[in-house]
Amino acid sequence: MRSIQERNPVPIALVGLVIVIALGLVAYRADDLPVLGGGTTYTAHFSEAAGLTTGSEVRVAGVKVGKVTDVELDRTRVRVSFRVKDTWIGDSSGAAIAIKTLLGDKYLAISPLGAAAQNPDLTIPLNRTRAPYDVTQAFQDLGATVGRLDTVKIAQSLEAIATTFKDTSPEVRHALDGLSALSRTISSRDDRLKRLLLGSDRLTGTIADQNDQFETLLKDGNLLLEELNLRRQAIHRLLTATRALARELIGFVDDTWIRLEPTLNALDRVTTVLEKNQKHLDKALSVVGPYYRLVGNTLGNGRWTDAYLCGLTPNEYLEPGSYPENGCMPPKVGGRS
Incomplete structure (x- = not known):
C-alpha cells in the first residue's frame, strides 16, 4: 500500500472537497435532520400570508418553540x-x-387547545386561523392608488355633471355646485396630496430600512427592564431580610427583658449611690493618691523595704553633734542616702 505522499494529490483534494461540502450542507440543514433537528411539522391554511416568511418565529404564549419552514x-x-x-x-x-x-x-402565534393531539397530516383549517390587518401595507396601497388617479379628469367629469343638472331643482344645483367646488379643491391640492403620500411612502421605507436598529433598541430596552426587575427583586429580598431581623431582635429583647430588668434596676441604684457620694469619692481618691505614691516609693527598690528609725536612743546618751539637727526628719527627702 502506497503512502499519501506517493499518491496523486488531485483525487485526494477532490474527495476532501466533496467531504467538506457535504459536512457544510449537513451543518446548514441540521434543523431538518430527523435526529439532530427533531420536532414535529404541522400545516395551516390562511387567507393571506400577511408578511409571514420562511424562518419566522413560532410562539406559544409568547415563548419561541419553533419556526416557519x-x-x-x-x-x-x-x-x-x-x-x-x-x-x-x-x-x-x-x-x-x-x-x-x-x-x-x-x-x-399558536393557541394549544383541544383534548387530543393534532394530527400532523391534517391541515389546520381557515376557521381556526387568523391573519392581521397590515396598516403599513394599506397606506402604501392607498398612496399608489391615489397616485394613479387623474384628478384633472375627475374635476372635468364633476363639472360636466354640474352643467348637466344646472336646470334641476335648487337643492340639486346647490349639491352639484358643492360637488364641483370639492372637485376644484381636490384638483388644486393634487400636488400637495402627492407630496404628502410620497413623503409617507419614504417614511415607511426609511422605517423599514432601520428595522434592525429599532429591533436592537427594543431588545436593549427589554434587557434594561429585566435588569431593573432583578434589582427590584434584590431590594425586595433585602427588605424582607431586614424585617425578619427586626422581628428576631424584638423577640430577643422580649425573651431577655425579664433577666435584664433586675440587673438594669440594680445598676441604676448603684449609679444613684455613686452620684450622691461623688464628693466623698473625690476626697478619698485625692487622699489615696499620695499614700499609694509613698508606698510605691517604699517598695520600689526591689525585694526589701526602705525604713528610717529615729528617736530610739535619747540624745543625752549620744555624743554631741551625732544626733540629727532637724529632729527625726530623714537627712534626705525620700529615704537614706
Missing part, C-alpha cells in the same frame, strides 16, 4: 408549514399571524 400558495389560500419541538398542539388549536415589532415583522 415554508409559505406557499394553495389555490386561493396560503399554506404555512411550521415545525415545533417539545410542544403540545391540540386538535382545536388556533394559529394567528401576529405583529412582532412596530415595523411590521410577523410571527406565528
Whole structure:
C-alpha cells in the first residue's frame, strides 16, 4: 500500500472537497435532520400570508418553540408549514399571524387547545386561523392608488355633471355646485396630496430600512427592564431580610427583658449611690493618691523595704553633734542616702 505522499494529490483534494461540502450542507440543514433537528411539522391554511416568511418565529404564549419552514400558495389560500419541538398542539388549536415589532415583522402565534393531539397530516383549517390587518401595507396601497388617479379628469367629469343638472331643482344645483367646488379643491391640492403620500411612502421605507436598529433598541430596552426587575427583586429580598431581623431582635429583647430588668434596676441604684457620694469619692481618691505614691516609693527598690528609725536612743546618751539637727526628719527627702 502506497503512502499519501506517493499518491496523486488531485483525487485526494477532490474527495476532501466533496467531504467538506457535504459536512457544510449537513451543518446548514441540521434543523431538518430527523435526529439532530427533531420536532414535529404541522400545516395551516390562511387567507393571506400577511408578511409571514420562511424562518419566522413560532410562539406559544409568547415563548419561541419553533419556526416557519415554508409559505406557499394553495389555490386561493396560503399554506404555512411550521415545525415545533417539545410542544403540545391540540386538535382545536388556533394559529394567528401576529405583529412582532412596530415595523411590521410577523410571527406565528399558536393557541394549544383541544383534548387530543393534532394530527400532523391534517391541515389546520381557515376557521381556526387568523391573519392581521397590515396598516403599513394599506397606506402604501392607498398612496399608489391615489397616485394613479387623474384628478384633472375627475374635476372635468364633476363639472360636466354640474352643467348637466344646472336646470334641476335648487337643492340639486346647490349639491352639484358643492360637488364641483370639492372637485376644484381636490384638483388644486393634487400636488400637495402627492407630496404628502410620497413623503409617507419614504417614511415607511426609511422605517423599514432601520428595522434592525429599532429591533436592537427594543431588545436593549427589554434587557434594561429585566435588569431593573432583578434589582427590584434584590431590594425586595433585602427588605424582607431586614424585617425578619427586626422581628428576631424584638423577640430577643422580649425573651431577655425579664433577666435584664433586675440587673438594669440594680445598676441604676448603684449609679444613684455613686452620684450622691461623688464628693466623698473625690476626697478619698485625692487622699489615696499620695499614700499609694509613698508606698510605691517604699517598695520600689526591689525585694526589701526602705525604713528610717529615729528617736530610739535619747540624745543625752549620744555624743554631741551625732544626733540629727532637724529632729527625726530623714537627712534626705525620700529615704537614706
